[in-house]
Amino acid sequence: PSLFALNPGARVVIGADLGATHALVILTDLSGTELASARQSMTISDGPETVLGWLVAAIGTLLREAKRSSSELAAIGIGLPGPVEHETGRPINPPIMPGWDRFDVPGLVQRSFNVPVLVDNDVNIMALGELSGNWPDTTDLMFIKVATGIGAGIISGSMLQRGAQGTAGDLGHVRVPRGGEIPCRCGNTGCLEALAGGPALAAALNALTGGELTSSQGVIDLVRSGDRDAIQVIRQAGRDIGDVLATCVNLINPSVVVIGGSLAQAGEHLLAGIREVVYRRSLPLATEHLRIVPSVAGQNAGVRGASVMAISHVLSPESIETASLSAP
Structure with missing residues (x-):
């Protein structure tokens, strides 16, 4: 008999979180240990050539900083702030990403690095990052991003659920009881x-x-200063989110709901509004052991999740089988 163990330093992967106004990239080994990182303020509306051009250059810089060659790079994971067709890696009608619709993101990156390039929306990779870093023994988790938009990353049975067209978890465009005829940017x-x-x-x-x-940052600042009107507004936002989330809890039955995104900086006032409605409106059995908690990973959840997505692909049975068949 022989004992085999994974050498996590044998290969490296890239995780990239490309947000509305920021870009964060990390180089990790196959255990997820960070080897180098880069951050840049940029606008996603600058277009795919500009944003992905920066990403390609940043990947080269990180490899040099870590003294790793491009031949050691095994995969690249990318998160984008809009709907993504995961099978092709193409954004689909992203509302805040002009010029990105159906753009071949993997194709452009692979001109410089001939490795698998996996692309997903930002909320899904945040869910993966939060799960791997802080809830590794949890099989059913929802990550709720509350920012300019509102979305959910759904982990069920330890698997990320993307849905048939990749739109699973789009909570922001669910009608709420208090919504009335208030217009939304989606047209409803x-x-x-x-x-x-x-x-x-x-x-x-x-x-x-x-x-x-x-901007919402002004609201957060007022909440932190104790402004009563701001606290009232953020608490009501929590109740409105709770109205939608209560249905999700009944339907999906997660054991943990993680609240992240920029508005999570409002702290317990937002969480209190969410908990107030979820625990009142959901089935008692579904909430018996339910935890509704703030994100621990914070701004690093997305980039960590992108790295996890790349590592999972590299270590999947299919990828290992392919690699073994192509080895000399």
């Missing part, structure tokens, strides 16, 4: 995002106070 009315997304909260607080907030 009464959507959760139109009530509880970042711009909606800034507008709601302006209506209460006569202020001139232009």
Whole structure:
């Protein structure tokens, strides 16, 4: 008999989180240990050639910093802030990504690095990052990103659930009881995002106070300073999210719900509103052991998840079988 063990340093992978206004890239070994990283402020609306051009250059820089060759790179995982057809890696009608619709993201990156390139939406990779880093023994988890938009990454039976067309978890465009005829950017009315997304909260607080907030960060700052109107607005946002999430808890029965995204910085006031409705409206059995918690990984959840996605591909039975067949 012989004992075999994985050598995690034998190959490396790239994880990239390309957000609306930022880009974060890490180089890790096959255990997920970070070897090098790069961060850049940039706008996703600059277009795929500009953003992915920076990414390709950053990958080369990280490999040199870690003294690794491109032949040691095994895969690249990328998260994008919009709907993605996971099988092809192409964004599909992404609302904040002009010029990206059906763009061949893997094809452009593979011109420089001939390795598998996996692409998914940002909420899915955040769910993977949070799961692997903080809830490794959990088989059923939901990650809720609350920011400009609202979405969910769903882990069920230890598997990421993307749905038939990759749109599973799009909570932001579910109609909520309080929504009425409030218009949403998707063309419908009464959507959760139109009530509880970042711009909606800034507008709601302006209506209460006569202020001139232009972003959700202003709302968060006021909540942290103890402003009663801001706390009222963020607490109601939590209740609205809870209305939709209560149905998800009954339907999917997760054991952990993680709240992340920029608005999670509002802390316990948002969580309290969510918990208030979920625990009241969901089935008692579904909430008996349910935990609703803030994200621990924070801003690193996405890039960590992108790395996990790449590592999972490299170590999958199919990839190992392919590699063994092609070995001399």
